[in-house]
Amino acid sequence: MSPAPSPRTTSKPESAWAPLAARVFRALWIAQLVSNIGSWMQTVGAQWLLIGHDAALVTLVQTASSLPVVLLALPSGVLADRFDRRSVLLTAQFAMLAVSCALTALAFTGALTPALLLTLTFLLGCGTALMGPAWQAIQPELVARDRLSQAAALGAVNMNLARALGPALGGAVVAAAGSGWVFAFNAASYLGIAGVLVFWRRPAAARPVAGGEKALAALYAGRRYVWNAPGVRRVLLRTVLFIPGAAALWSLLPLTASRSLGLGSGGYGLLLGAVGVGAVAGAFALPRIRRALGAGGVLGGGALVFACVLAVLATVRIPWLVTLALLPAGLAWIGVLSTLNAAVQTRLPGWVRARGLAVYLLVFQGGQALAAPLWGALAGWLGLGTALLIGSLLMLLGVASVRLWPLYDAEGIDPSPSDHWPTPPLVFDPGPAHGPVLVSVAYRVAPEHRAEFVTRMGRVARSRRRTGALTWGLYQDGNDPARFIENYLVASWSEHLAQHHSRLTATDRRHEEQARRLLAPGTRPEVTHAFDTAEGAVVPDPGDPVSPSR
Template sequence: MVAANDATAAEPQISAWAPLRTAVYRSLWLALLAANIGTWMQTVGAQWLLVHTSDASTLVALVQTASLLPMLLLALPAGALADTFDRRHLLIAVQLFMVAVALGLTLLTAAGRMPPALLLTLTFAFGVGQALTLPAWAAVIPELVSREQLRSASALGSISVNVARAVGPAVAGVLIARAGVAPVFGFNAVAFLVFALALARWRPGDARAVEVPERFTAALRAGGRYVRHSPTVRRLLRRALVFVIPASALWALLPLVASRRLGLGSSGYGLLLAALGVGAIVGALLLPWIRTRMTANQFLLVAGVLYGATLAVVASVRIIPVVLVALLPAGVAWVAVLANVNAEIQLFLPAWVRARGLAVYQVVQGGGQAVGAFVWGVVADFGGLVTAFYVAAVLMLIGALTSQIWPLPDLRGVIKDPAVYRPPLSLVLEPDPRIGPVLVLVTYTVRPEREAEFLAAMDHIRGFRQRTGAMRWGLFRAGETPDQLTEVYLVPSWDEHLRQHGGRLTEADQQAEDRARELAEGAPEVRHLLPAAADLAMTDHQAAA
């Protein structure tokens, strides 16, 4: 179990700009910034097309839902694809798909043939592209920067999104006022093309160390199994969800606040989003400073209170400058929570499952925003805007207080570098990698005075066996020899078990197993039970003998 982070982290402060010194990362980050600006311009354009329709509250909120719902549906398959295939090629193909969607949206809008249903459908298509992009891009970042710079790279990712959030809506508001919505969609097509070209120019130095790619369905199951059996990842995801659901009210309903409560046009709405974006940029830049002065759980509490206060101000105040000032701390809080959670997950996940684990994080964040946007739109339709914001503010404050119940874990000292399994496999029969299931038995001899410590060590082993491939796990005592304890676990295929021995085991897992072996008498006896009808062959060594 990873301890809660109740102390100030004694870490060297690394500048948020440090990763930009790497030329490859810098060029890709700038291209992604252009794509993010185009995405925010597209969102503003889509929402503004629907502001004056009937049932505007629900339709405007559904723009957020349509763009984020694919994250809920597709992020885990996208993570499996990113861990299975070449991430660069996958990213290029997805960007070209979004160029085509953006061009179609531009032409149809210019021709006046863009009903709400089609607009939401094409917005959903953009969401599909984003769902396929984000896990692959997040998994690429550790290949571009050092581990020490990962938190700074995460902050730079937030800066990119929020610079886009500040610039994109403002530019979109001006374009909509002067030339209509179609040019906004056209800019989005160009932005995706720029990112695709930057990816095409990038040439990774070394191929990923995966001898045989995992099959897609097996990779999908393995990713879900890892998250399901990782208490640390589940704790981080829970914290993100508790924040995102009430926070999504602001993003979903801000267009209606601009038009109905503040009497603003498209440029005014862009100004409100720009205030949120500026606050988020400030938050990303302050994040290294915040980490040296507050514990993670303290700033979770402060961020929740700040965001809840903003929701209350937006609900009760009609003075534009006051609302603009109130949106700044909301942007700071948004980044302080989500950028930190994202960085912690990146640092914790081992390389073999990084894209799939980050995909689950995107499911939680994007799915929480999508579901939250729809819920807050319905609440606003039935109870009014003010009621929706007050309810969201109360939920935000309650969620902030739960940081004392579900604190962020302390990941300092957790070693996720890959390790080599000891001892190596030595079977007389060589099974086909596809056969399964495979039953593994590991028998230890343990003295009674060491049994309590041994059982505690085996509890850690149970966790990493299940995270790396075991479908079932148990620890049994032999009735005839009470000092013998047998670990039994079931793996879906021989290939999965081979991956447990090479690539999936981390140094932290290896330390846990070494501890169990130290508490036992002698080396444990290991047996691998294979299906009786399996395709088996003698190993080269046995055949020669």
């Protein structure tokens, strides 16, 4: 299978299905659809095996699937940035295949206890956690950057189309032949994605450079980047304000089906299928809705729809009315998810993309994993209807917060790489681990621009911290008020070279240029690099024929 063409910028908006023109993306999308159908079939089988137990135990199926993301998302993001993402994805697929085969064998032999079911579901969740950051991070390698929102929407269509088909198929198979067969189908479904990945060859430029960051340093670098990227942090905040309340629907829907509506496994599958049908149908209208409402309108409208649907689930006992109410929930789900997913994709540069996406997946999946048992406990303590109404109220609070904390405008964020710093002219060649390195930059600023210069340098400070600075400060010379000195400390020489050649983006360059336009005419920044002299690590003098001991 030939590699996808390099991402390019297209001149005009395209249809929602444009990413499917890329052969690798299309093949993976189809294989993922089959795998997602298998996952939903298994979810129905697992939840139905536990439906006679306590409500909290039923909701633990979702927790067992999502909790591994809380534990493994960040290490998985490091792996996906340090190693070949294709290899990471293949490893995850074959690991999940092995676990699924074990689950199938136990189901057919009648040895599948609730504890074993939850344990194996947890292990499958570990495979999903390993796969998640790498899967999300390869999307910009498969489609153009301006098609990422369509690709994210297609990913949500994929999941919801599987939700429309998988639960109904799962419920029918469970009713006709038992849970073992849905587990068997899920095991076979992993072979499709693995087959596509085996034949895909990533472009050499997209592969990690050997000898990169150490694992702990890479983990810290990802955390540091997200903390100092306001655009990414705002996406995470919007995720936190939506997911816990929305999780009430997924966590309590099986209980609503069995206890409130008196439905069997097939009826529960049809309710989930209604959400999927609404999402797939809504995909056609979503581009027009997004153009009319904007990202904030989609987020607020999606939360409002979920609030209304949860209220219907709490109060209505007529199955066909509940089924109709779940149709717009599918549209709301795909609208919010595609908006958040595209937002975080377009705000992350390639060098830290998997780690940033790992944090997003941690918040997204972790919110579901932590909220699910809480909704189950509330349903057992206060009653199912009351728990659903509390979820509805929580979603209304999310609606009210959209105007207060909107997503930042993506037009001001360009994560494309920018190698605009010259190589530092040093008199010796430091090793990669040499450090810490103190970088000092002296500026001369005219009196009328000094206040604005300090403000502009606040954005430069975030850039320095995102790309490697451990500390940062801006100082004004007491003897020469026109002279400002920027100091920042980087852990090692290799970290600073990464700032020079692989971590800076077009946005970082713009912030620097905006600050430097305020310098006094005819002056340029003066940059020096100083090395820690601890333990006698003295820089050799090129004029001294005898190098000092170290």
